[in-house]
Each structure stands twice: as structure tokens, then as C-alpha cells.
Amino acid sequence: MIGEHEKHNGHCALCGGRLEPDQLAIIPFVLESAVVIVRDVPAEICRNCKEPYMTGAVTDRITQLLRQLRTLHTEVTVVSYTTLKEAV
Ligand SMILES: [Zn+2]
Numbered sequence: 701m702i703g704e705h706e707k708h709n710g711h712c713a714l715c716g717g718r719l720e721p722d723q724l725a726i727i728p729f730v731l732e733s734a735v736v737i738v739r740d741v742p743a744e745i746c747r748n749c750k751e752p753y754m755t756g757a758v759t760d761r762i763t764q765l766l767r768q769l770r771t772l773h774t775e776v777t778v779v780s781y782t783t784l785k786e787a788v
Contacts, residue, residue, distance in 0.1 A: 710744075717748025725752035729766055736769055737778045738762060 710719055721765040725743040729736045741762070754762070758781075765784045769777060 711776065712746035712751055712753075715746065715749045716749050717746045719744040719753060720747050723752070725754075727752055727754070729762070731766060731770055734769075734774060735776050736766060736786070739747060739778065739780045740780045763766060 711717065712719060721744045723743055723745040724739075725741045725745055726737060727741050727743070729738065741752070741754060741767050742758055743754045745752050762781070763786070766778075769779075
């Protein structure tokens with residue numbers, strides 16, 4: 701899911717399906733001892749298998765934010781990308 705975004709060229713790396721641009725995805729990120737579910741992530745989503753692809757800038761920002769969230773002691777956290785954007 702992460703790190704494939706530069707290569708897809710409009711097609712899904714998993715199934716070759718076409719990507720639908722300008723979508724909002726819900727993407728779970730697994731940390732060491734917790735799961736953070738990020739909603740409203742700008743992404744391209746495969747029409748066939750629904751795999752979301754984020755742009756590099758979005759991935760960078762989320763990675764940065766997950767680093768901060770590592771101090772949380774909640775097992776499952778749900779955040780909105782829009783909220784995160786404003787908080788930094
Ligand atoms: Zn696909």
C-alpha cells in the first residue's frame with residue numbers, strides 16, 4: 701500500500717485496474733502496538749480491487765503525524781486527514 705505510489709502510472713500495481721483520481725480513502729496504519737485509522741485521505745483508488753494509492757506528499761505528512769501519535773496509548777485511533785493537516 702505504501703511506497704508504490706510512484707510506479708503505478710494510473711494503474712493498480714496489484715491487479716492492473718484503472719485508478720480513480722481525487723478520491724478520499726480510509727487507510728489503516730499499523731504501528732508497533734497500535735492501529736491508527738486515517739479517514740479522508742486524498743488518494744487514487746483502484747476501480748477494480750479498491751486499493752488506495754496516496755501521493756508522495758500525503759504519505760510524507762501521514763508518516764510525520766504517525767510518529768507523533770506513537771506516544772498514544774490507545775489501541776485503535778481514528779483520525780481525519782483534514783484534522784491532521786490543520787494541527788501541524
Ligand atoms: Zn487493483
